[in-house]
Amino acid sequence: MITLNRKLKKEHTVPSNGLASEPVKRISIRDKLLIKEVQEMNENLPMTCSVHFEDPNVLNEFILTVTPDEGYWVGGKFKFSVFVTEEYNMAPPRVKCLTRLWHPNINVDGDVCLSLLRQTSIDEHGWAPTRRLKDVVWGLNSLFTDLLNFEDPLNIEAAELYNKNKTEFQAKVQEYMTKGKR
Secondary structure, eight states: HHHHHHHHHHHOOOOSSSOOOOOOOOHHHHHHHHHHHHHHHHTOOOEEEOOOOOSSTTTTTEEEEEEEESSSTTOOOEEEEEEEOOOTTTTTOEEOOOBBOOOOTBOOOOOOOOOOOOOOSTSOOOTTTTHHHHHHHHHHHHHTTOOOOOOSSHHHHHHHHHOHHHHHHHHHHHHHHHHOOO
């Protein structure tokens, strides 16, 4: 507490030249983490993923594109908006799927059901401060392969169709893939 008070006093004192100056803007903990994590994420991207920053100086917002090379969604291109809040790394990033698709773990509004994106999770795989952006990228990528979950769906209709008729499910996936963006 004493150290914090000293820092605050230094920010608001008048310099020796007598001219008042603006306090120096401090870099947030989130931004310090992102500088390191974005580089790490880019170095460890799955082959089926790419990341695009609209503004390279804003590291807390980016678009992740997943192009699955196997499974029901092979040949598709799925975009996710990732927004890292100020509460990061105590809270997970907010993720929204921007591409319309037929998927048991992504609903038609673009909400994503992935344990690690939840602050609290019943399966103990929810968000933890030890997780990183690369974990989010790998998790979203895995929704098209090994993390695909028909047992606990967000899109119940998609899961039910899969359980009833896998051929119809595949046709519906293909239909959505040809429609494209939201």
